[in-house]
Amino acid sequence: MDRRDFLKLAALTGAGLAVPDGINRFAGMVAASEKVDLVVAHGASPSAITKAAIDAFGGISRFISRGDIVVVKPNMAWDRVPEQAANTNPEVVATVVRLCYEAGAKKVKVFDRPVNDPRRAYVQSGIQAAAATLGAEVSHIDERRFRDIRINGVAIKEWPLYTEILEADKIINIPIAKHHSLAKLTMSMKNWMGVMGGSRNMIHQRLDESLVDLSRFLKPALTVLDAVRVLTANGPQGGSSSDVKRLDTVIVGVDQVAVDSFGATLFGMKGSDLGYVRLGEKTGLGIMDLSRLNIRKIST
């Protein structure tokens, strides 16, 4: 029984009314935070909207417990600067790192397996500096730490995955929303390519299935989709400022399919335009239909 089922059950049986006071209050708290499936925050400051979105989603302590080892997984795959919108916004990443530590996380780790040179991707994205000053452990991928993992997916049966993400207590996925010629858009589900070892380029042969396989296996505690700046063409690395659109938006959710489905609307598309979102809904990974979701929009 997941949280959603619990709520339905609670509503049906009126259990909330029947239980004693203390538990009632607990249920009420859960219900208050559960009401929301996605928070969409809009505002000029990337760090303020990130914090506001997470707060409106029930606060970081709903997801991070004292003593947790947290992996915060941004997209920093490219040798590009923040203005080019190819990597996750460094302020968004830094804010999540800060909130994790405030919630008592023991250690926050930040890494990605870039496509371009890792040193340049880490530095030029601005993420290394922003996260490290807040005490995050920003490390480069250590090839020895990949292990062949059976994930028994549809397209991917077994693949070398980065053990540091598998060993973490909690994972927070912080992708950026961008154009991509095959996936059309890349958001949270495609961000898992950054923890794949080996010749991950092969998964483009069955991209949608592969992304759903990975997303089902990795199960982040929270997803924060950065749409402060989005890349509307020539993705996933762009380069021209004319392809960058400033949306000043951050989307927070747990359901990866829902996050990506909402993300599509930022580009004038629908979730159903994206193969991996459709497949994600079909296979029960999450909800694509936005009308079935409780989306809370806030401005700061």
Add this chain to the structure above:
Amino acid sequence: MQNFRRITQGIFLLVFLFLFIKTESVGNDELGYPVKIFLDFDPLILMTTLLSAHNVEKAFYLSISLIVLTLVLGRVFCGWICPLGTLNNIVGPLRKRNYISGASDRHRWKYYILIFLLVSSMFTLQLVGFIDPISLIIRSFSISLYPLFNHSIRSFFDAIYSLNVPGVVEVSESVYSLIKKSILSFRQPVFNQAAFIGGLFFLILGLNLVEKRFWCRYLCPLGALLGILSRFSLLKRSVSEGCNSCGACAVVCQGSAAPDKKEDWKDTECYYCWNCDDVCPRNAVSFGFKEKKARASMDLGRRRVAVSALTGLITVPLLKTAPLSRQDFSNPRLIRPPGSVDEKEFLKRCVKCGECMKVCITNGLQPTLLEAGIEGVWSPVLIPRIGYCEYRCTLCGQVCPTGAIKRLDLKDKTEVKLGLAMIDKGRCLPFAHATPCIVCEEVCPTPKKAIWFEDASVADRTGRVKKVKQPHVDLALCIGCGICEAKCPVLGRPAIYVSSVGESRSKTNRLLLP
């Protein structure tokens, strides 16, 4: 004096090694250290480049200070500064006793080599890089010794890591991460000819077994140049009446200066190491500015000098009559680093020091074998399958001492074409195998992508029609960086590859109407 000299040598060697290790990106646009400064102070490269290219990078004028230093103090560079000299010094004790070469004239070899180099460079052939000691040591370290060092350390710690003994791994890993941060490279460097170039270097060190500092005494052309300048130096040596010809100085002499010959001491061969002064039991040796000029002549022999010069002269047409020298002939595999000048000019400048290969962020710059002809051996070539040219990186141009690779700012760099990519439809998945793949387009770094798609419907074996995107290269936008080739999932022979045709630096190796 001996200790003072050793400390000085140690300091210069450490500075050299420090700058060598710093010849590596940490992710910023610039390195922040004057990593090529030992080359800037090399007057031999200054002279041969002026002779061959009639023009030299401004930084090389720093080397005039070494000329001045030698005119005052003699060949102190060899004895006190040169990192290769110091390494020869360190391995010198391999040979127990020095062999006293009374009548040997091997020390003249280096002058013949110098004459050969100067004459050939006068006629456009720049061969100095093969044997210039600074080029040689940086190249050997970059291509061979540092990769070897990295490999040894990495294998050692990887072995402990894979043993996975609790308690030990934690300690070894923290030591390892410290070493990684300080003296190891970011990734294990790999180079073509690593064994060969390293072997030559070990051979040079091994020659100390034949005689201490064999290289410095007999082969080094920079030593020869400084030796000639030493003739005119102000600091000279004298031996007082107290000398009883015990010969102790002859044993400790690092050069072939014949210190026991008193007035016939050879100033051109002296490194001013002060060993003879230190060792003299009667304290009869002294160095000073008021001493008499040495009498011994260089005695190179007119015929031999003429033969060396003639050899230098003849080598020019000998090497220049390969097909590659023809204006309309280019090697498609010779992809030069971004900012490289036209091939003819490139060969006149490049000294094969390997700085660009050391700094190349993807390890894609490799030493040539014969791709650029014999005169171009060990010059840099980009091999995209090993590493592509990173779009926003300008480091090779920053470290090139000679201007063979021009220093480019970021905007110019992103517009320079190294060549052009072309697609092999017989291997490309969407063309040949009805299988989706977009990797070359995904990684293409130009702001408007140089790879575009044609939506195509292709039937597979069962007749089922599949929609795929078939890539095409926009030759006007492609810069030949080779990332498509590097990342192409068709391993082995990739389905997209770069060749040098269309490179900006050439007026002839062109494809499109300008």
